[in-house]
Amino acid sequence: MGDDALTVRRLFVEANGEHPMTEADDAYVRAHFEPATAEQLELIAAGRLPLPGYYLSDETPMVADISACLAAAGGVEALHDWFLAFWPGHEETAVDEWATFLAGRYVCLRDLDPLSIRRRTRMLEQARAAVRALRTDPRDEVAQGALAEAVDGGLGVPGLDQLLLPMTAHDRLRFGGPTVRDLWVDAVRAEFHNPQPPALPIRTKRLTLRRARPDDSAATAAAFGDPDFVRHLLVGPQNPAEVAFTAHQRSQPEPPGEHRVLPLLMDLDGTVVGSVVLFFSGAGRTSAEIGWTVYPGWAGRGLAAEAARTLLDVAFEHYGVRRVVANLDAENARSAALAERLGMRRESARVADYWSKGRWTDSYDYAILRAEWEARRHTAP
Ligand SMILES: CC(C)(COP(=O)(O)OP(=O)(O)OC[C@H]1O[C@@H](n2cnc3c(N)ncnc32)[C@H](O)[C@@H]1OP(=O)(O)O)[C@@H](O)C(=O)NCCC(=O)NCCS
Known part of the structure; x- marks a missing residue:
């Protein structure tokens, strides 16, 4: 090892102590850092570039790529002043941050820059x-x-x-x-x-909302094979095998911490008559999208509204979301009527933004906030 390399190694150990590197550590470091060049080691030893973030188990010093900083600063000579200018009026903080940067302590950053x-x-x-x-x-x-x-x-x-x-x-x-x-x-x-599913099944006045079972697939296949039924859905018609496999996938529990969707079937005295679903979206899972279907022959009885009302309660009360949205094809008049019956507000009518079944169509976004839903529950029937 040359003098610079020895100096840099000594400074690294003073700052970090000596700890073993495993093979996994080495692989991780190789993926995110690069070997220091002799020229870099000279500048590091002189206190002008940050210390290596790591030493591989074979003692190779590994540094973060700061070429973007050097290019923006106009070279290593200008790096210090360029860096400190990010904390105008806070000279002490700027000096501390420069020291932390030079000590190679910001190894946690994906991009090492001010x-x-x-x-x-x-x-x-x-x-x-x-x-x-x-x-x-x-x-x-x-x-x-x-x-x-x-x-x-x-x-x-x-x-x-x-x-x-x-x-x-x-x-x-x-x-x-x-x-x-x-x-x-x-x-x-x-x-x-980290939302957790509610206790299931959920009972409404007439319906049981429950997870799909393999023996439901005949009723579901009949609906999803009907081109009229799927006209305004994102999926096209599906054959019974496709429906059965989709039902199988949906019946699998989600891995812990990955609960993103709550798909439920509407069961009316043992007959599957439709489905409702919540998808969690938005950073922090603070909003959800609701979806609904009533299978052919069962529309016009208020069943979708009954299930959706209960699901809105679940979204706001159980999951604590602050907003629920529904996105639909603007030609889906029955779905828009349902959203409005539920008290959802049409917030946008988008023109030709929705690619569905081989054509561009318009779409509507509906939404309701928790406070609006709670106020409505005290006034609406
Ligand atoms: C969208 C869809 C779910 C709406 O279903 P729906 O049955 O019309 O909706 P509701 O449950 O709110 O029922 C309301 C109707 O039931 C009637 N009704 C009858 N008995 C009722 C009762 N006891 N309580 C309430 N309404 C009742 C209402 O008068 C209303 O009829 P109307 O529309 O003729 O005035 C359904 O058309 C559908 O599944 N479409 C295909 C799939 C689809 O496109 N899904 C939406 C994708 S965004």
């Missing part, structure tokens, strides 16, 4: 405040939005999930505990963004 460092800090503060608020009031809608953005990102705003790398067992050893991602992405999702 913009990502600032975003990480902001999103961590936002997540901490939101978690505090939600532990007091789990229905605090502002905190729900803030937490969802902090973890999952929003429009044009990367969240911690995008900003942070997964990291390694080695990191847990050197940082002496769980990583920032363990705490602020995985644990937060498990605590706040």
Whole structure:
């Protein structure tokens, strides 16, 4: 090892201690970092570029790619001043951040640059405040939005999930505990963004809402084989084998933490007469989309409305979502009438945006907020 390499290795051990690297650690580091060049080691030893994030088990020093920073700054000479300018009026913080950056401590970042460092800090503060608020009031809608953005990102705003790398067992050893991602992405999702299905079946006045069983497939196949029935659905007509296999897939329990859809059949005294479904969407699972079908021969009896009302209760009360939407083909007049009967508001009429069955058609978005649903339940029949 040359002098620079020795100096850099010594500085790395002073900053991080010595911890073993497993084969999995090595593979992870090779995927996200690159071997330091002799020129980089000289600049690192001189305290002008960040220390390596890792040493592979064969002692290769591995650094993050900061070529974008160097290009934007105009070279290594200008890097320090360019970096500090990201904290105008906060010189102490800027100096601390530069020290942390140089010490190679930001190995958690997918992109090692001052913009990502600032975003990480902001999103961590936002997540901490939101978690505090939600532990007091789990229905605090502002905190729900803030937490969802902090973890999952929003429009044009990367969240911690995008900003942070997964990291390694080695990191847990050197940082002496769980990583920032363990705490602020995985644990937060498990605590706040982890809906569980309600107790099933659910009874309404006339219906039992339950999961599909293999022996339902004849009734479902008859509906989904009917071109009139599927005309306004996203799927085309399906044959009995396709329907049976889809029912089989839907009857499988979702893996823990992956509950994204609640598909239920409408059972009227042992006959399957339709289906309703909730899809969870939106960052933090704070909104859901509702869907409904009544099988041929069973429309015009208020059954879809009865099932959908109960499902809206489930969405708002059991899952605690703040908004439920329905998206439909604008030609589906019966579906639009149902959305309106439920008190949903038509929020948009989109022109020729919906590709369905070989043509572009218009579509409607309907929505209802929790507060509106609750107010309506006290007034509507
Ligand atoms: C969309 C769809 C679910 C609507 O079904 P629906 O039966 O019209 O809806 P509802 O359950 O609200 O029933 C309302 C009708 O039942 C009548 N009704 C009869 N008895 C009733 C009762 N006890 N309570 C309430 N309504 C009753 C209402 O008067 C109303 O009839 P009308 O539309 O002729 O005025 C159905 O047309 C369908 O499955 N279509 C094919 C699949 C599809 O396109 N799904 C939607 C995709 S977005």
